[in-house]
Amino acid sequence: MMMPRILKILFFGLIIKPIVLIVLGLNVCNRDKLPAEGPAVIAANHNSHLDTMVLMSLYPLSIIHKVRPVAAADYFLSNRMLAWFSLNVIGIIPLDRAGVINRDRLFEGCNEALCKGDILIVFPEGSRGEPEKLGAPKKGIYYLLKERNDVSITPVLMHGLGRALPRGEALLVPFNCDVIVGDKLPIASNPDELVQYLSSTYEYLLQYCLTHNTLE
Amino acid sequence: MLDIPQNSLYAMIAVVCILFAATTTRIILRAKNPEKDYTELRQRIQSWWWMVGLLFLVLILSKNATIAFFGFLSFLALKEFLSIVPTRQADRRVVFWVYLSIPIQYYWVVSGWYGMFIIFIPVYIFLFIPMRMVLIGETKGFIKAAGILHWSVMLTVFSLSHIAYLLTLPEKNMQAGGVGLILYLLFMTQFNDVCQYIWGKMLGKHKIIPKVSPNKTWEGFLGGLLTVTLGSGFLAPFLTPLSLAEGFGAGLIIGISGFIGDVVISSVKRDLQIKDSGNLIPGHGGILDRVDSLIYTSPLFFHYLYYLHY
Numbered sequence: 001m002m003m004p005r006i007l008k009i010l011f012f013g014l015i016i017k018p019i020v021l022i023v024l025g026l027n028v029c030n031r032d033k034l035p036a037e038g039p040a041v042i043a044a045n046h047n048s049h050l051d052t053m054v055l056m057s058l059y060p061l062s063i064i065h066k067v068r069p070v071a072a073a074d075y076f077l078s079n080r081m082l083a084w085f086s087l088n089v090i091g092i093i094p095l096d097r098a099g100v101i102n103r104d105r106l107f108e109g110c111n112e113a114l115c116k117g118d119i120l121i122v123f124p125e126g127s128r129g130e131p132e133k134l135g136a137p138k139k140g141i142y143y144l145l146k147e148r149n150d151v152s153i154t155p156v157l158m159h160g161l162g163r164a165l166p167r168g169e170a171l172l173v174p175f176n177c178d179v180i181v182g183d184k185l186p187i188a189s190n191p192d193e194l195v196q197y198l199s200s201t202y203e204y205l206l207q208y209c210l211t212h213n214t215l216e
Numbered sequence: 217m218l219d220i221p222q223n224s225l226y227a228m229i230a231v232v233c234i235l236f237a238a239t240t241t242r243i244i245l246r247a248k249n250p251e252k253d254y255t256e257l258r259q260r261i262q263s264w265w266w267m268v269g270l271l272f273l274v275l276i277l278s279k280n281a282t283i284a285f286f287g288f289l290s291f292l293a294l295k296e297f298l299s300i301v302p303t304r305q306a307d308r309r310v311v312f313w314v315y316l317s318i319p320i321q322y323y324w325v326v327s328g329w330y331g332m333f334i335i336f337i338p339v340y341i342f343l344f345i346p347m348r349m350v351l352i353g354e355t356k357g358f359i360k361a362a363g364i365l366h367w368s369v370m371l372t373v374f375s376l377s378h379i380a381y382l383l384t385l386p387e388k389n390m391q392a393g394g395v396g397l398i399l400y401l402l403f404m405t406q407f408n409d410v411c412q413y414i415w416g417k418m419l420g421k422h423k424i425i426p427k428v429s430p431n432k433t434w435e436g437f438l439g440g441l442l443t444v445t446l447g448s449g450f451l452a453p454f455l456t457p458l459s460l461a462e463g464f465g466a467g468l469i470i471g472i473s474g475f476i477g478d479v480v481i482s483s484v485k486r487d488l489q490i491k492d493s494g495n496l497i498p499g500h501g502g503i504l505d506r507v508d509s510l511i512y513t514s515p516l517f518f519h520y521l522y523y524l525h526y
Contacts, residue, residue, distance in 0.1 A: 025295055027495050027502075160299060163308065173308045174291075174315060176299035176494060210490050213302040 004088045005065045011089050013061050020057040024050070024164055025176040029208050033181040034058060038066055039114040039151045043141060043185075045134055045202055046123035047162035052090070054158060054179060055121050065091065068113055069121040072097050093120065107144050114151055124198055128167045134206075137198040139191035155182040155198060157205035159212060178209040220276060221393040223454050228272055231403065235265055259499030267497070267506075271402070275395050279383050280326060282398070286380040287322040292503045293372035294318065296494045301368065301484075304361050306354035313348055314369055317341050321377050328384045337374040342366055372504075375511045378518040388457035388525055396455035397521070404451070404467065405513045408444045408474040415439025429482050432475075441471035457525045469520055470513045477512030481505070 020026065035042065044055060052069045059067050073094035076086040086092045093109040110120060122144070124137035145151055160177030182201050188194035206212060220228065238261050246254050274285040298311060317337060324333040346362045379401060383394035392400075416436025424432045445467035452463025481504055485493060494502025 025292070025299075025494070025496065029495075163303065163305065166305070166308075169308070171309065171312060173312050174295050176296055210492070210494065211299045213300065213488050 007089045008065055008091060009061050012064050016053050017057045020054055023174050027176055027178045027210050030181040035119055035154050038117040038119040041120045041122055041151055041153045042156055043122050043124050043153050044156040044158055046125050046128050048165045050161045050165050051158055067119045068093050070095050110144055134202055137195050142191035142194040152184040154184055155201045157202050159209045178211050180205045180208045220395055221391055223392040224395040224399055227399045256499050263497045263499050282383055283322055283325050283380045287318055290318050290373045290376045293507055296502050296504050297368045297372055300488055300493055301364050304357055306352055307361055310348045314365055317369055318373055321373055325377055325380045325384055337369055341369055371511050375515050378514040392455045400455040401517050404448050404470045405474050405509050408440055408471050409509055411443045412436045412440030428479050437475055444471040462524055469516050473512040473516045474509035477509040481508035
């Protein structure tokens with residue numbers, strides 16, 4: 001596993017971190033609330049491919065190999081180049097969104113990673129959605145952690161990345177973006193409760209955003 | 217390596233001494249009142265060390281490094297401004313062009329093409345932005361969006377690039393050089409902020425514009441203005457081509473316009489209902505929070521100097 005780790009450090013140290021810190025620029029709020037070690041789950045809202053890169057670049061290169069985004073298998077494993085890159089350089093945990101396989105098999109990769117003490121990045125909204133709009137979180141994250149009461153969920157709200165690189169655009173335009181880390185969520189007893197926790201936390205964290213003014 | 221002229225070197229040493237004094241004072245304060253929290257003061261002073269350190273490094277490196285440094289500062293300020301104000305999703309490509317104005321504007325600075333430097337943004341970019349927006353074709357919110365975009369380049373690129381152009385002007389005070397002009401402008405502008413703050417803390421009673429900045433008082437403003445006018449006068453022959461009397465004039469301009477720059481950016485933030493424009497500089501806020509006064513003092517000081525001596 002040494003080779004992918006070096007690739008990941010090089011990729012983030014030489015390309016992603018400079019882009020995120022200089023071309024984009026972050027307003028990070030409550031950085032100290034991010035889980036410093038696993039097993040842990042970060043639940044973030046999703047507007048742009050940059051979301052994952054921004055979240056990962058908040059971590060020092062020494063532990064960046066422990067930070068693993070959970071990503072859609074149908075998209076990221078769709079061709080061989082992208083699959084190799086996603087699995088080896090980014091270190092994604094592929095998730096089959098089609099829902100044909102049963103639930104236990106579905107989260108196999110995630111559970112394995114949690115057992116190794118990794119920090120998972122999960123986007124409960126599923127796909128990226130409209131730029132700068134909060135989508136409704138889905139229930140999957142509840143089932144992922146149902147058996148794991150030792151793993152806490154840290155909600156993170158990001159804002160502004162949908163302007164920098166929205167879905168379907170290739171041109172990156174520099175904008176600062178807000179990254180606001182919330183308190184760990186309480187343990188939910190059913191999926192609807194967890195969805196409710198997530199939605200209300202995102203709404204609450206929105207007040208700390210500096211980039212929330214829009215003309216539309 | 218740029219040879220720093222003698223007077224400018226002395227000024228740089230003096231600034232470093234002031235920073236040492238600030239750090240020492242903070243350490244003494246902490247030792248005297250261990251129960252009080254001085255985190256913000258510590259962050260502020262630490263950030264000052266970084267900002268002064270970076271500026272002095274580029275000043276020592278070369279003229280072009282310094283111009284590039286201010287270009288980068290314009291980039292950070294513009295990015296911060298565009299991030300906090302409302303923009304339309306449709307204008308992403310226009311915003312990209314707005315960023316491209318930075319290397320072009322600073323190229324005029326490097327090449328010393330004064331005519332182009334002075335009209336490029338107020339004329340060409342001013343006319344270009346709406347044209348590029350028309351090509352996209354979204355008319356809803358067109359007026360506001362065009363206004364915001366042009367205002368953003370004027371504030372963060374046009375205004376701030378005047379600092380860099382000071383280095384391109386022919387040297388008239390051989391003991392200080394272009395570096396002396398930059399040190400004079402930056403030091404006096406920041407000194408003005410500090411003086412107005414201190415005078416306001418000591419004597420402040422009558423509020424100037426309570427709706428925008430509740431902490432700004434007439435006592436702070438006038439006390440600061442007096443201190444800065446005197447200081448600017450005495451320092452002017454040392455660091456600039458200005459005489460003592462002309463230096464007093466420069467001090468008045470810096471004192472008054474520095475205050476205005478500060479409250480203009482405050483009004484922007486108040487309108488957007490945010491306290492700071494970012495959190496890039498610990499203890500200070502964002503880049504705009506730091507360069508707010510400079511946005512006004514730079515072009516005004518530049519043209520005062522240009523009118524009198526060039």
